[in-house]
Amino acid sequence: MNQLSIYEKVNAGNRITREEGLMLLQKIELLDLGEIANVIRFRKNPKREVTFVIDTNPNYTNVCNIDCIFCAFYRHPGEEGEYTYTVNEMIQNFKNTASNGVTTVLLQGGVNPALPFDYYLELVERTRKEVPEVHPHFFSTSEIEGMAKVSGLTIKEVLQKLWNAGLRTIPGGGAEILSDRVKKKISHLKGTSADWLNVMREAHKIGYKTTATMMYGHLETDEDIIEHLEVVRQLQDEYHGFTAFIPWSFKPGNTPLHKIIPTYASSTRYLQIIALSRIYLDNFDHIQASWFSEGKKIGQVAIHFGADDFGGTLYEENVHAEADFVNKTTIDEVIHLIQDSGFTPVQRTTLYKTLKVYEKIQAA
Amino acid sequence: MTHNYRDENLLPIFQKLQHGERLSLEDGLVLFKTNDLIALGKMANYVQQQKSGDAVYFVLNQKIEHTNVCVLSCKFCDFAKKKGEPDAYEMTTENILAHITPEIREVHITGGMPPDWEWERYLDIVRGIHEKFPEADVKAYTAVEIDFFHKKFKMPIEEVLKQLQSVGLKTMPGGGAEIFTERVRKLLFPQKIGARGYLEVHKTAHRLGIPTNCTMLYGHIETFEERLIHLIKLREAQDETGGFLSFIPLAFQPGDTGISVGDGSASGGKSHSQFTSAIDDLKTIAVSRLMIDNIPHIKAYWVMLTEEVASVALNFGADDIDGTVGREHIAHDAGAVSPMKLAKNQIIKIIKDAGKIPVERDAFYNPLNAFGENIIGKIPFLNSVSFYHNLEKKGFKILPVSPRRMGMLSKQGQLDAGLFSLMDYFEQEEQLELLDLCIATRDQVKSVMLFSKEGWAGLNGKKIGITDETATSVQLLSVLLENKYRVQAVPERLHPGVNDYSMFDAVLLIGDEALKHNKRGLNGFELAFDLAKEWYDWQKLPFVFAVWACRKALSGERREELKEMISDSLEKSEIDLGGIGYPYGKSFGLTKEETKEYLEGFNYRLGERELEAMNVFKSLIVKINVIV
Known part of the structure; x- marks a missing residue:
């Protein structure tokens, strides 16, 4: 096993092993890794196109009882600063954003034990009915497990009812690192790797499409990262339900984990992870670069290391008084960032259907 | 790659x-x-x-x-x-x-x-x-x-x-x-x-x-x-x-x-x-x-x-x-x-x-400290190219550094292995272990040169500029001056980047600088002495300029890996010394043939005659004071 043999293996369309994955992560120079990743990237997506989605990322509640030590967002029930919006309020929020061109609402909350299952069903149904322009991309696996708990239904039943209400895709957050050794330390109430995989498997069986994520740069080892990629790849072999894989690095600011992990993972590490993901996950169609979490400049570089998607424009993360202005700026900026990197930006739907190709206007 | x-x-x-x-x-x-x-x-x-x-x-x-x-x-x-x-x-x-x-x-x-x-x-x-x-x-x-x-x-x-x-x-x-x-x-x-x-x-x-x-x-x-x-x-x-x-x-x-x-x-x-x-x-x-x-x-x-x-x-x-x-x-x-x-x-x-x-x-850009593990020092001269050109690094990292600075970094415990100047090896013999590879001359070398206005006898009491890069060549020069020619000169260290030598009566240059001037001549200095040739004519022995060595603390397994890595690279390089050396040699005016001839003039394996030469040289070492 050496660099050349792995290159040849990938070039021939063969799958790499865990050991080879570990070698890629530990022994191969950055640009060599990028070169191998691009073999797969351009085989799967031969056009020099990079997709993005105009989306918004609101939260219906910040109340949460899971206490993850990497999170700076949640509040306990009754704690100062907690909020939970009504379905009416959320629908109004979606209508506002839809009028500004948003096509996807990625909605997540805390896991608020006070909300009944009907709240979630109503949210999906009314979104479909009252704001048909937007695609609901709702609820992480933890929230779905929370719904099972409050309703007494099984995961499968919860998912089926949400499907019947009109939900078709689920975001892939909450995976963190699919290694129980690490999960116990950073999110002991969140459930095991098997729980995350189980919700995803049940969803894929019904016909949902989901994404898969990975948050690295905290307590995990290189072996844990390989384990994560391995279990995700295995599940993808079963139903091909994942649309994209999205790795991002842990951001220590304002979190309890900050005391143990004070520094950011490096930009080189991020590019290695993007490239390794592209190589390892040979059954995923897309790898997403996260400009929002890694910075715009490194996001640009990542699309040369195997990523073919630039994620969302994150409308609500930018909302200020002049919301539509900010939004316009954001979409334009994403387009420019992709163009400056030497790729053609393509606006897509949640399910990766092309909406608009932004051909570059050549400077005279 | x-x-x-x-x-x-x-x-x-x-x-x-x-x-x-x-x-x-x-x-x-x-x-x-x-x-x-x-x-x-x-x-x-x-x-x-x-x-x-x-x-x-x-x-x-x-x-x-x-x-x-x-x-x-x-x-x-x-x-x-x-x-x-x-x-x-x-x-x-x-x-x-x-x-x-x-x-x-x-x-x-x-x-x-x-x-x-x-x-x-x-x-x-x-x-x-x-x-x-x-x-x-x-x-x-x-x-x-x-x-x-x-x-x-x-x-x-x-x-x-x-x-x-x-x-x-x-x-x-x-x-x-x-x-x-x-x-x-x-x-x-x-x-x-x-x-x-x-x-x-x-x-x-x-x-x-x-x-x-x-x-x-x-x-x-x-x-x-x-x-x-x-x-x-x-x-x-x-x-x-x-x-x-x-x-x-x-x-x-x-x-x-x-x-x-x-x-x-x-x-x-x-x-x-x-x-x-x-x-x-x-x-x-x-x-x-x-x-x-x-x-x-x-x-x-x-x-x-x-x-x-x-x-x-x-x-x-x-x-x-x-x-x-x-x-x-x-x-x-x-x-x-x-x-x-x-x-x-x-x-x-x-x-x-x-x-x-x-x-x-x-x-x-003189290195003062290197931080990290698995660092191999590299002499960035044409004469070492055969060791490094085909090197598959196997987790080691390469740090180019002049012979003298390599000795300093090694003394600071910041190198795991390297091609050491002979003097540095002598000085750190207790911490280092030989890897049976070296740079030794057969008779002449062309890249350790004394450019001089005077013949050897005329150098008595004269100022000799000494390149900042050398550790062993300056010692060889002293041995030659004192033991072979019986003259006393005043060595003075040149600052890096200085290339006006007019205040000196002779200048000792090594490596690529020496090769360059050997080919073109050094303005103002009529005579040029090849120190390895001077040594050979005197002792009828090769001269060992540098030896491969690693820290004794390096694990046996890692040491074997290292030895194999370097030997492999050398063997691959020896198939076409002219070809691998030419891109470097060209930059100071050597043709492919001249590059080949120069590189073939070295013996890269530490044999009995080389070990003997090292011992003879060690016994002749004289104390020198280089003015800094």
């Missing part, structure tokens, strides 16, 4: 690089326009690895901007103030000294050009720092300021520089180059000195033995072609003088400056995101490394690039990340997002994250 390029236009350029050929402006345009960022980076990395291996340099430096009062009004600058404006400041030498701490190794001084300072005040700053902090090398005043002094104080440029040098100036920063074309200069900085003025100041400095840096300000209104013209002009100037230490591409910081970015074809009509894109930053670093084949270092200046992009740039051809900086106004005022100061540890982390060896340097 694999080279599978998606952009076929890059292939002929890569072939040129493999043969050590220089790139043309047209090649540069292909490089700037390619979308295959990875391939471009790999080409730059390939070239950079030959020059500096896995090393990335940094310096504990303090940046001093002695005043922001300036008579010029350059459009891109929002640092300068007019005298009397509320934020205007002017520092005294005392103010400046208060900013410097004892661990600082380089003080970088640039500032505005105030209307009313006396010449003495500028000299006093340099003198004051040099006297109070002799460990800190003073790098002061850009070409623009030197030219301003020349005009304001009515002294020739050479005189300005000589006076600064006499009070302690060591090197000069590279600011003020901007973009060398007249079109851009007239539009953006009509008051600045332009290409001719800039290069004249730098070349004058080089002739006086003051090495300098050079820069390019990109990402405003310039075209790719204009960037390339700029790079080629620097390359040509370097051909003349060889005095540039490093090149620094500076990304334009829009902020509150008077420039609206929008008509630059280089950025494809960049009108929206005003900061340069990361792709442009990385491409510019890589293209600079590839175009400028004769400047040793390319700097990724983290203050302007951001830490994240600077770290990635270390895989795209850059081998220097500047330093701790300390105090940095100009880029900060225009909105650079990096924090004001990075601690040394943070710099080390950025370099390690990129998979490289952090190497703390002095102003002349």
